[in-house]
Amino acid sequence: MPIWLEASIRSASILIGLFIITRMLGKKQLSKLSFFEYIVGITVGDIAAAMSVDLSINLREGIPSILIWSLVPVAVSYISLKNKKFRDFVEGNSTVFIKNGKVLEDNLKKEKYTIDELMEQLRKKDVFRLADVEFAVLEPNGDLNVLLKREKQPLAVGDVFPNAPNEKEPQTVIMDGKILDEPLSTAGLNRRWLQMELEKQGVTLENVFIAQVDSYGQLTADLYDDKIQIPEASEKQLLLAALKKVEADFEIFALETKAEEAKAMYQKNAEKIRNLLAKVEPLLKN
Template sequence: MSITLVVIIRSVISFFALLLFVRLMGKQQVAQLTFFDYVVGITIGSMASTISVQVNENLVSTMAGLATWTILAIILAILSMHNVWIRKMVDGEATIVVADGKILEDNLRKIRIPMEQLLSELRTQGVFNITDVEFVMFEPGGKISIQKKSQKQPITPKDLNITTQYDGLPTNLILDGILLQDALRSLHLSKAWLQHQLSKQNIQDVRDVSLAQLDTKGNLYVDLKGDKSCYTIPTNS
């Protein structure tokens, strides 16, 4: 058997093995990536590449190493869910770097974040004046959380005692010119109803529609393919 064919076969095996192990590990690797998760992910990916191209390495033993790292990561994730001490050890804790509007330089030094980076992170969150901030903390994954001072927070309808309507998730009815029959049935609507709504803007063929989306207030957003116009059609009127 040629080396090329061996590499192809091993690559297929490592590809699907990596897919399986990543699925077993769940979404935590992407959704809440910590530095430790990053290192584990890089190591597992390196092992998978070893399986693929290092034809002199034993396939079974390398697969065993890959499986071991994956199982350990899963076990540690499960233990972290049920044990606060393990979770703190693995993921770390959020660190407050601004409290009551005061920058805590000692905490910045502990997590090795320079002042310039703190100010840069604040700017990316739309805060250009440090006096607008009440609390700032760096989360275990490196993200920044900000609580602005009460005087700088936006006014909400609740603050003004204004009653608002429920605003749920919109439903896609047409995607790339394809009518989604299941979506229509879930809303107890018919194709004829949708065609009637489209005809209000002289749209005769659903294949001309890039996206049609109905929100919970009864407004139908329609975006036509190409550089054509988009419309918002009230369906309750």
């Protein structure tokens, strides 16, 4: 067998094997690595690279090494789930750097962290004054999490409106010029509504790269042709879309509810919104 062909077969086989091992180890390996997992990843990669290019290495000798280095993290992860002391030993503990607005110098020295490095990490969190920080902790994976003092925290909707309704996730209803029926149904809408909204914006389905519907029933679309400008919806149009969404929600609730009393209530409210729309829609369209 030619050397290039043998090397290609070995490399492809090892790549497939590493892919399977990575799937076994889970998604955590791809995002938040502990020190142990970091060492394992480097070692397995080195062994695989050596087996791919060094044809003098027998696969029977290399595969057991990869399996041992790969299966040990699986065992460690399983034990860590069951035993907190073992998990703390393997992954480490978080270290508090700032508590009650005061920097803990001893903890900085323990983690070999300089004040310059701490300030750098704070700036990455958009924090430029130590006096604004109430609590800061260094996580085992090296991330620094920061809690600002109450008066320095950004204003949230819940601070102004304690009973504000929950925001639903936007639904992607068009992708690559094709309608996605399941997200559209989840939003309580249909293809006819979607086609009408596209016509209002003066675009065709085939020219839409991606389109989403927010929790208020407002459609936003990104086109293949970036030169085409889609007019932004006015406040009147947004209000009209919100009313139509409320009507659709009541109708869905009426269909999904089995209790007759609740079903009648939803149908009655849907009819009220429908009557209201008949009166205000001509005004909101202008």
